[in-house]
Amino acid sequence: MDKADKRSILRCHLTLMLLMVLGIGLVLGGLWGNRQYTDAGFTQENAFSVIQNLSDEAGRLYRDGLIPALAASGADSGSLEAASVSLLPGVWKDEERLLSALDGLTGEALKERQLRLLEVTWAVSGPSVKATQRRALAALSEEDMNRLVQGVLAGLSGQDVTLPDPAGSLLEGLDSADRRAMLAQILLTAVNRDGTYITADTVSEFKKAIRTDGGRITGWIWAASGRMNLFTRLLCSAGKSLVLLGALLLLDVALLFIWLLADRNWKLDFKWVAILLIIDFLLTFQVLPMLTLLFRSLFPDGQFSLQAITRLYTNELNLGALVNTLIAATCTMLLGTLIAFPLAWLVGRTNLYGRKLFRLLFILSYMVPPYVGAMAWLRLLNPNVGDLNLLLRSLFGLGDTPGPLNVYSLPGLIWVLTTFYYPYAFITISRAMEKMDPTLEEASRIAGASPLTTVMKITLPMTTPSLIAGALLVFISAASCYGIPSIIGVPGRVHTVTTRIIDYVGRGSDGMNDAMGLGLFLMALAILILLLSDGIVARKQYITVSGKSTRPNIVDLRGWRRPLTALVTLFALIVIVIPFATILVTSLKTDLGKSLFAPGNFTLGQWRLILSRAEVLDCLKNSLIFAAVAATVGILIAVVMSYMLHRTRIRGRKLSDFLITLGSSTPSVVIALSLILSMRGDYGIDIYQTAWIIIIAYLIKYLMMGMRTVVSAMSQIHASLEECSQIAGASWTRTMLRITGPLISPSVAAGWFLIFIPCFYELSMTTLLYANGTKTIGFELYEYWSFTSQPVACALAFAILLFVVILNFVLNRLTKGEFSI
């Protein structure tokens, strides 16, 4: 080992040590600050900021106002001092504590402290000089003012004085302590001629900060003594945040140490910073909230108890919801996969007429907000007035009884879930089929197997891992869906776990605990599915690399071509065309019960409303901003992650990858719940009821969508392309900008949209996280549907649909047809 090596190792050790010390310092400082704040009896951490402000202003007032005024007036400073000291015990009950604040002080310092105490006292609890009078005092001439100050000082030293108006009227009817307090206020107002005094806001903040008795005295003392410097203030007012920051830093250092130790390579790399930042982000906003949720539901009062859980899960309504969820998810999975596999094969691998159009249609429905489908099916299958029911009744002469189909039922829920979630399986299976080496199927054909036998014996088993992965994705998506059951299930009393959770949250803080308990079920289900699907895909992934680029093997359907095309067309009509047409038609009706073509029933009113109403436009703006921020941050993380995953062997990349996958498979409702629990300041982060909590929820849920795209693009760029550029003399930066960047840019654009679109119309998380001012377009639509007007909701839904379709088109153009959703 040579000297340079030793030096770099030393440097590395030193850096780690410094970081560790910094982390420990942050934690200890934070803990100290937090204890100060707790001991003082304050209920708000920011009380310390207010106190700091107040003590600053009091000091300024004394220095700039009072001292010069006293000097100019020639008054007896001793009598003022005496007056102050005699005043104070009357104000404070706890004299000892107060007087200890004056201990050991003499002369100017004592006087300053006393005056500050007076100032703070009268600012907070004395009779106050009203703003108009203060302005009147401030308007006095220099000469009058001097006279006033003289008078006030005389008054304060015990003489009986008569002050000129407006000050004189202020003193009317006050005696002894109150009179002296008012004199002190007038003095302070007078010497502070710019009229700012201490602002009303500061005073009210201060009052809020020291609402409790113990806190009040500590606050007064601190404000008067000017004890808080910027550092203490930081420690006290951000104690928890600092502890969090320090803990993260320590964790990072520990991780780094373990990695470096395992690598036996003591060199620091800038890449660590990137990967650790991502891990920290995920730990703070994903792992910590999840653990909180887990902890709070298993330890409801700080002690382990299954009582609440038992009560929750034996409740009849909840049990029903649980069973419903499992049945609905299982049926949706089976039905969805049964539809998706043949569709994927027909559209991807046969000479079906209009394959490309069908493919586009099926994939497009992947991007439709779930509640839009639910709304459409509700219009079609409402047992009383559903259009399809009306049609069936008139076709079969069933008379005027309700039915025959009822969407407000478990089968109805399953049907709508299936029509919405089968594309998930369709896309997964299609991708696997595209990746499969077509000669594997050709080999089967040449061995004598018919196309159908080939599908059953080669294509199906080869795509089984993807099939199962797709099926599990459908299962968990259906189980954790809120949009559809909220629209279909709730009116039909078909409850699911998600609707129960939202129900509980609506009941306030008690309900919150129950919501968490139910959330546990979804979380456990999601983790189980994740492990299952990971295991299957990892164990049985048949990667087949074909030696040359091959055209996909197209099976000639011959005689079956027309009938199968007809069947697929029928399916597309039922699942896509009719529902969306229903939405459009409904949005143009005045009277829902009448036909669109009935006289006077056609209207553009709803459309005009949604396009002009400020509230709708505000929500739209919110949605656009939230989605754009989430997509931009998300894509940055995705790019860094994809680089780490494919170009470095840096440790920790797998960990963050796992966390991101875990996040995306966590049910939305659970993400939102856990964020509510943990982001209200308990851990030093208080973003509850802000836009940030919504954006972070979106990020955790949808980051994966964009990352998968970028990662797969990166994996297709062989490292030799970059190495070649570096050999040619280009720097790393230049290589990234000139080679890697352009090669992955279409995927980056695609990834951005893939995060943006679901964030744009998100409903489940927003329902739990919105506040006034952070409502989104999806939530607005839901409110319109549930409470105001279905036609307006339909107009909004169709507008969202159009927007998504247009975005998809833009994406397709932008990436030269390489990507669409």
Next chain:
Amino acid sequence: MSTVTIRSVTKAFGEQKVLSEFSQTFGDGEFITLLGPSGCGKTTMLRMIAGFEKPTSGEILIGDQVVSSDRVFIPPEKRGIGMVFQSYAVWPHMTVAENVAYPLKIRKMPKAEIAAEVARALASVHLSQYADRLPSQLSGGQQQRVALARALVGHPKLLLLDEPLSNLDAKLRESMRFEIKEIQTQLGITVVYVTHDQTEAMAMSDRIILINRGVIQQVGTPQEIYDHPANPFVADFLGKVDFLAGEAEEGRIRISGTDQWIPWHGAERGRVQIAVRPERITLSPDSGDLDGTLESKYYLGDVNDCRVRVGENLIRVIAPPESFASLSRGDSARLTFREFMLFPADERLEDSLKIMT
């Protein structure tokens, strides 16, 4: 055993014509190689015989049966062909034995017979001990043998091989070459073999069909094609060759750009192209028809590879050991063309040598 008859088959993908007016008959038990640069249409021809592509026009017969024409199209599974793919196409979800048994299972052969046939097929490719392995546990060469066993297990009348050796390393390629040839001779089946590797084609084929840009350039035994190439492209594609411009006159040809001649007793006159193979030139320090300078020499073990400059031309020569030893770079050397080929000068050599992509 089966013949294959191809009658004026043309294939176009959209506007792009990849094969035009292809007509050939492959005899019973013949080993036919479709040879040509990549993109010449050879694989397309093979896939049309297999039934994965339909000819745009023309017809294909296997034996007496029309398998592809304007009216008839027999799908691949009904053609009774064995085929080995470049990517092996060994099914990853089946064991070696299951892969090989597949064609027999499709035919619903009794289980006992399947087992016997599979064992025999695996033995013939020396894979008996790997029967229960999954393909992912095999090397590339072993996977290739599985593919071969699978293609042969059903005793096909016709075996199609699509660049089966191109993914193997050089040593393995050579040994597989002989194995395939041996199996073919034993079974006496008709083989259509697609490759771009001329050595492979020379070593194995009864007849080579050399294709360029979708057009047959020459058909013949390896020797016919090597010794009597029909055009400069064939001469260049098969073996090594240098082209020299020259002017033929009575009794001799002048090498363009020089004042040197080589003896000539043919009928051609005027501007010609001389094509000469390096192993058919004698290099000597002092005696020969042409005078040149030794530009480079390489010792490759089995041959001594030299390049001699004559005027503007750089001519490659396989030197006899004694001349190779006595000459060093920069020395003047003399060349004698023991054999050479003449092509008309107007043939656009540069053009035809370009490989269509």
